Amino acid sequence: MKRLSLRARLTLIYGGLFLGAGLVLLAVTYVLVDQRTVQPFGLALRDVKPVVQDMNGRLTGDQAEQLRLIVNKAQDDARDQTLDSLLTQGGIALGLVSVVAIAFGWLVAGRALQPLHQITGTARRIAGADVAGRGLHERISLSGPGDEIRELADTFDEMLERLDRSFDGQRRFVANASHELRTPLALNRSLIELAVTRPGASEDVRRLGESLLAVNERHERLIDGLLTLADSENELTARSRVDLADVADHVLDQAAGKGDGPVVTRELAPAPVVGDPVLLERLTTNLVENAVRHNVPTGGWVHVGTGSWDGHATLTVSNTGPVVPGYDVEAIFEPFRRLAGDRVGGGRGFGLGLSIVRAVARAHGGTVTAQPRDGGGLVVTVRLPVAPAAPQLSAVPDSRRAEPDRSLR
Numbered sequence: 001m002k003r004l005s006l007r008a009r010l011t012l013i014y015g016g017l018f019l020g021a022g023l024v025l026l027a028v029t030y031v032l033v034d035q036r037t038v039q040p041f042g043l044a045l046r047d048v049k050p051v052v053q054d055m056n057g058r059l060t061g062d063q064a065e066q067l068r069l070i071v072n073k074a075q076d077d078a079r080d081q082t083l084d085s086l087l088t089q090g091g092i093a094l095g096l097v098s099v100v101a102i103a104f105g106w107l108v109a110g111r112a113l114q115p116l117h118q119i120t121g122t123a124r125r126i127a128g129a130d131v132a133g134r135g136l137h138e139r140i141s142l143s144g145p146g147d148e149i150r151e152l153a154d155t156f157d158e159m160l161e162r163l164d165r166s167f168d169g170q171r172r173f174v175a176n177a178s179h180e181l182r183t184p185l186a187l188n189r190s191l192i193e194l195a196v197t198r199p200g201a202s203e204d205v206r207r208l209g210e211s212l213l214a215v216n217e218r219h220e221r222l223i224d225g226l227l228t229l230a231d232s233e234n235e236l237t238a239r240s241r242v243d244l245a246d247v248a249d250h251v252l253d254q255a256a257g258k259g260d261g262p263v264v265t266r267e268l269a270p271a272p273v274v275g276d277p278v279l280l281e282r283l284t285t286n287l288v289e290n291a292v293r294h295n296v297p298t299g300g301w302v303h304v305g306t307g308s309w310d311g312h313a314t315l316t317v318s319n320t321g322p323v324v325p326g327y328d329v330e331a332i333f334e335p336f337r338r339l340a341g342d343r344v345g346g347g348r349g350f351g352l353g354l355s356i357v358r359a360v361a362r363a364h365g366g367t368v369t370a371q372p373r374d375g376g377g378l379v380v381t382v383r384l385p386v387a388p389a390a391p392q393l394s395a396v397p398d399s400r401r402a403e404p405d406r407s408l409r
Helices: 006-036 061-127 148-197 203-232 244-256 277-293 353-363
Strands: 240-243 263-268 272-275 301-309 312-319 367-372 378-385
Touching (some): 148 203, 240 244, 240 277, 244 263, 244 277, 244 312, 272 277, 272 378, 277 301, 277 312, 277 353, 277 378
Parallel strands (some): 263 301
Antiparallel strands (some): 240 272, 312 378, 367 378
């Protein structure tokens, strides 16, 4: 059963307290009026003594008793009518005023909970940020008296400040460390190439140099991946209109000349987005390379598709490959994680490919999902907000109108 909101509960409490106080007041008033009307109105008619009617026209004893009974009955009727009127009209007035009090209590409760709504709104915007730590620069900055809610808001702001510094420090550390490591690796590569290519180098030196160059290249790719991951978690600085179909077509053309491998097919429909072309190309490259690398030895295939649907541009990469348990799908998006192994090893990559894909997608306000295929392999789908329609160009005279580019049809 769904519980009432805090505002509704406060309103019911306000209304209940007012109604209870009104009922108590009405009951006390009823008792006081009832006690007061026990006494006769003005004259003590109950004390009328019977007298004997004489020759001077005075009432007899029976006539006086009848008169006393009539006066007492009229007094009792008046008291009953007064009490009934008090209950009826007082109850109606109490009901009307209670309705007004409940409405007023609803407004007062909403006003009292306004700071909590501000805190909730800030927390919701931070939680809905594209990338973890992206919205931590926001603050509540609640104004007003220094009450408990103001203390809660200030404490929340202090927590956000510390988290913001922590996330910024982590990103700066990754970026700075990656940049600093590039220099010695570049120097090592130059020295190894010099030693291998110099005259008189023995065959053992050449083989050792080739092995060291392979290790050095692997480390360079790791650093490039770390830099891309750190950059994709920052705010996008370069935004332009990009069609995911063009990006996928370019990436697939480049991957076609890298030797034998699974059969790659494409089904590319327009999928315009607004974002960083370099990061989007890296996203597509990582998905394609991951689908090719984690495939079956023979008879495998990779299918790449793009399109637009329900306000989103989609990029889908599916492939054959080993069977992926459903509970293990989310782990492949974590940095330095691969299937069938917690840490990377060998020549199968570093476990950063899909982490970079998710970070780039989030930086563009999108999502990435992966689903295991029946028989093995994955279906990875990237959804990004579709770009708004391009503005229509104004018509030009026939003499100045350019010929259409028929090569794109």
